Amino acid sequence: MTRSILPVLTVVTVILAIWYAACIPVNAQWTRDQAARAGVELTLRDIVADTLGQQRPRLPAPHQVAQELWASTWVEETQGRRGIVNTGTLSNRSLIFHGWVTLSATLLGFAMGTAMGLVLAIGIVHNRAMDRSVMPWAIASQTIPILALAPMIIVVLNAVGITGLIPKAIIAAYLSFFPVVVGMVKGLRAPDAMQLDLLRTYNASGPETLLKLRLPASMPYLFASLKIGIAASLVGIIVAELPTGAVSGLGARLLAGSYFGQTLQIWSALFAAAIVAASLVGLVGLVQRITLRRMGMAT
Amino acid sequence: MSDAPTTTPVIEARGLDLVFETADGPVHALKDVDLTIRKGDFVSFIGPSGCGKTTFLRVIADLEHPTGGTVTVNGMTPEAARKARAYGYVFQAAGLYPWRTIGGNIRLPLEIMGYSRAEQAERVARVLELVELSGFAKKYPWQLSGGMQQRASIARALAFDADILLMDEPFGALDEIVRDRLNEELLRLWHRTEKTIGFVTHSIPEAVYLSTRIVVMSPRPGRITDVIESPLPRERPLDIRDTPEFIEVAHRVREGLREGHGREE
Structure with a gap:
């Protein structure tokens, strides 16, 4: 653990340095225009100071994003007029509220996608017809841009009276089932011929072979797939929240931010999404470590 | 003969x-x-x-x-x-499941064949004794040498009543030395189990x-x-x-x- 801290800190420092350096030329135009309009001469120092602290910068500086994140989570909920402290419910202006909307849909979509992926993988491994027919369709499904598909799914489901969490979750499931199928087909086929022969000598049934050999053998593959799947699920939810007139969720925050040129709002929502994604992947990793250790397969 | x-x-x-x-x-x-x-x-x-x-x-x-x-x-x-x-079949490689303990591996055929819990435990103990691996029931395969793993796989084939x-x-x-010992053990086992x-x-x-x-x-x-x-x-x-x-x-x-x-x- 301690050995990885130094490289990580170094990389973070370099990224922050590049980010700060980039803020100056990107935001300088606006600073110069303002100065020209007011007829003021600017020193380099003035330009640097201004570009890192604009109200609506083209590229907000890291500390601005951090401040905005803090203000739209902790400060909003504890001190805001609509915050949880004053009203008992989460404020619709806080990233905690929007993050939760996105997170809950992500988890539902992930569960649906994983279940679907598992069922398809088991079918592919056990059924010749499915083996030949399902995979090309699964691959084709992933070549369609989700951005084009998402609004149609929402509209169609809306027309049949399905609204709220489910349409978003379906889009997330559409993205997250694929890595599970691919990983689990490989994982369920991981046992070699000898291990399958062994179960044959016991006259084990198909379900017994699945339960006692194929599924345990596929665990390392499953977790690798789940990590990709849960991240894909989050992307699916944010995409689903973008073009569909959703008023809540991190995707809606991103869209609202871009409508009104609120770059700070966009960037803080982006980071909130990244934090949620990293936490989810980390959580899957934790479950993986515990599971594999219990199975005596810890590395 | x-x-x-x-x-x-x-x-x-x-x-x-x-x-x-x-x-x-x-x-x-x-x-x-x-x-x-x-x-x-x-x-x-x-x-x-x-x-x-x-x-x-x-x-x-x-x-x-x-x-x-x-x-x-x-x-x-x-x-x-x-x-x-x-029949019980012993393959070239021990083929023990890495996620099961030695005892769990020997229990595998017994689970599939529907033996009761008590009988599973009794049989696992008996065949482990037969291949001189008593005390290793809770170890995982990677904790055993190749020869011991192969003995465990023989125990697995002996666990149910195949003639x-x-x-x-x-x-x-x-290697030659381990092979000699296992050959000797196998003969003894053959005498005992007929x-x-x-x-x-x-x-x-x-x-x-x-x-x-x-x-x-x-x-x-x-x-x-x-x-x-x-x-x-x-x-x-x-x-x-x-x-x-x-x-x-x-x-x-x-x-x-x-x-x-x-x-x-």
């Missing part, structure tokens, strides 16, 4: 043929194989690679299907015998030391060239390998192998 026809045949092959269709044309893995294995026999199959010795064992186990001839196991077809769980033990080069991957054993090997000393009968096979097409009844007593200390009888049997096996080889080269 006597040739008395009164001893019941456990495995009987008549005119057995097996042709694999491969991309390079048909491969005659077994041709016209006749063999009777009686109850309590320890039969070794020896021959160069490609002589069909493993294939023959797999036919008995219903893992391959002959293209001609008949084979019966306990008077049944191999398939019926497999479904009646008539036949089929072993496909079980000690092939082990099983019928079919044993594939490519080591002449191993075949002669273990077997009551040695089946010499040769390749392309895979066939039996000689069946040698061992004159050695059933009680066999390791140093029996220095006796004239042992050396004579070994010599005959070597001759048989050379003959089979000479014909195709």
